[in-house]
Amino acid sequence: MPQEKLSVTFFYFLEKAIRDYRQYAQRNIRAGFGDITLDQILVLRMIQDQPELGLHQIAEAVFKDYASITRIVDLLVRKGLLFRLGNDRNRRESELTVSPAGDDLLVAIQPIVAKNRFIALQGIHPEEIEIAKSVLAKIIENCNEKSDG
Amino acid sequence: MPQEKLSVTFFYFLEKAIRDYRQYAQRNIRAGFGDITLDQILVLRMIQDQPELGLHQIAEAVFKDYASITRIVDLLVRKGLLFRLGNDRNRRESELTVSPAGDDLLVAIQPIVAKNRFIALQGIHPEEIEIAKSVLAKIIENCNEKSDG
DNA sequence: AAAGCAAAATTGATATATCAAATATATTTG
DNA sequence: CAAATATATTTGATATATCAATTTTGCTTT
Numbered sequence: 348m349p350q351e352k353l354s355v356t357f358f359y360f361l362e363k364a365i366r367d368y369r370q371y372a373q374r375n376i377r378a379g380f381g382d383i384t385l386d387q388i389l390v391l392r393m394i395q396d397q398p399e400l401g402l403h404q405i406a407e408a409v410f411k412d413y414a415s416i417t418r419i420v421d422l423l424v425r426k427g428l429l430f431r432l433g434n435d436r437n438r439r440e441s442e443l444t445v446s447p448a449g450d451d452l453l454v455a456i457q458p459i460v461a462k463n464r465f466i467a468l469q470g471i472h473p474e475e476i477e478i479a480k481s482v483l484a485k486i487i488e489n490c491n492e493k494s495d496g
Numbered sequence: 497m498p499q500e501k502l503s504v505t506f507f508y509f510l511e512k513a514i515r516d517y518r519q520y521a522q523r524n525i526r527a528g529f530g531d532i533t534l535d536q537i538l539v540l541r542m543i544q545d546q547p548e549l550g551l552h553q554i555a556e557a558v559f560k561d562y563a564s565i566t567r568i569v570d571l572l573v574r575k576g577l578l579f580r581l582g583n584d585r586n587r588r589e590s591e592l593t594v595s596p597a598g599d600d601l602l603v604a605i606q607p608i609v610a611k612n613r614f615i616a617l618q619g620i621h622p623e624e625i626e627i628a629k630s631v632l633a634k635i636i637e638n639c640n641e642k643s644d645g
Numbered sequence: 646a647a648a649g650c651a652a653a654a655t656t657g658a659t660a661t662a663t664c665a666a667a668t669a670t671a672t673t674t675g
Numbered sequence: 676c677a678a679a680t681a682t683a684t685t686t687g688a689t690a691t692a693t694c695a696a697t698t699t700t701g702c703t704t705t
Contacts, residue, residue: 353622354613357629358517363559364632364639365514368507370693371639384660403683410512415661417685422660464503467638471631473502479631480506482624483513489616490513490520519663533690552653564691566655571690 372463379459380452383426386411388460390419391428392453395445428452521612528608529601532575535560537609539568540577541602544594577601 372385389409394400400408406416420443423429428449432442445453468476521534538558543549549557555565569592572578577598581591594602617625 351610351613353625353629354617357617357625357632358613359559360629360632360636361510361514361517364635365510366559366692367636367639368510373693382659386661401683402685410508410515412662412664413684414663414686418661461500464500464507467635468503468506469638471634475627475631476502476506478624479628480502480509482620482628483506483509485620486513486616487509487516489618490516515662522663531689535691550653551655561692561694562654563656563693567691 368463368467371467372460375459375463376456380456383428383452383456386415387419387423387428388453388456390416391423391445391449394429394443395450395453398442398444423449517612517616520616521609524608524612525605529605532577532601532605535564536568536572536577537602537605539565540572540594540598543578543592544599544602547591547593572598 369385376383376385376388390405390411393405393408397404397408402416402420403413405420406413409416411419420429424431428446430444430446432444518534525532525534525537535558539554539560542554542557546553546557551565551569552562554569555562558565560568569578573580577595579593579595581593
């Protein structure tokens, strides 16, 4: 098993990069707004874009766990950024709608999010980003292969 | 701000890749062993390699938070994989030592961890991995720049 | 050695991830 | 339509991440 060392450091870097990025982005968001997390923003925006989705589909769209989505949505509702219209009992029928406050927040936060991404990728050639992306895509594929060998 | 789309999908892939890899690796570990997490293994191995380190330094070595390390170490001690020799009160003096059970576990688990990494990176050219690694390194750098602009 | 300061370690609170189990709802079948 | 089954959602338990606050320990300086 060659390149063992490369793979070790690669996964270290992978973990550290995502953590540092999240920390950096979260810090910038907090500076401008109160206590909203990146994940909550992600879910909120997804619902804004496609309000017709069920939680299950939202989870898939944002690559997250179902249980996490339940909790994130609850938080967003509690914060008044999201409305659960219709039946509050039957959650499958209740439609989720971003509240005016939620809309405002998304509008205000959008440039910050974009800037975070921009700065995080500053000084990297687009072709390199593409290659890195393809590497990540391949990892995703490899980890989701049916294991039969 | 060009390439907005590329950066969006890049960060999506980044998050998904790390999550899928962890899930995949964790599943394989669980199949062979009981309930030990990747993070616990990482910390355990670090202590095995450099038992003289303090928690602070361990945290830095594995790119983790101090608070997390405190809790992970406590778990490892509770599981009998790690001994806190010497003074159990003064934690700075107490030396951490991997127990025989911990040694055994690391030995047994090592090939699984290596295989996980190998499979996750299967079919990717080493040069591409290097490029991806350099992209991640640059992101880490960008996110840790002193913000004064 | 005592006081004060710096560094290390811990704890509390909250958010998210994960898995398993339990509910609830929808759909299919008889 | 009722029962069986499938799917969606929630909940509980535990682990980790993060930040803030606190405590502990170590070091310096008298």
